[in-house]
Amino acid sequence: MLLRDIAHTRTGDKGNRSTLSVIAYDKKDFALLEKTLTPERVQQHYAGIVHGPVERYSLPQLGALNFVMHQALGGGVTRSLALDAHGKCLSAKLLSLVIE
Secondary structure (H helix, E strand, O other): OEHHHOEEEEEEEEOOEEEEEEEEOOHHHHHHHHHHOOHHHHHHHOOOOOOOOEEEEEEOOOOEEEEEEOOOOOOOOOOOOOOOOOHHHHHHHHHOOEOO
C-alpha cells in the first residue's frame, strides 16, 4: 500500500529546512508508521533533494511523526531556483512511499 492510504501530511519550511508531519488517519496505524518511517528511510526517499540530516520526533498521542529535513530547500525558498522544492511538494512525494 502507499503511505497516502493510511496517513496525510502537513508541512512547513524555514530557511533551508523543511518540516514534514505524517499523521495517521487511524491511531491504530501509528505503530506501522513508526516502524516503517525511520529517518534513514525518509532520507533515502529524498536522495538528491535532502542533503543534510533528517531528524524524527514521535508524537504518539497525536498518532503522528514529525521530520525535520536539513539542507532540503536549495538554500532556502527565496534563494532556490527550483520551482517545486517547497514543503507541499516534498510531502506529496512522501505520500507515494510504498509501505508494508
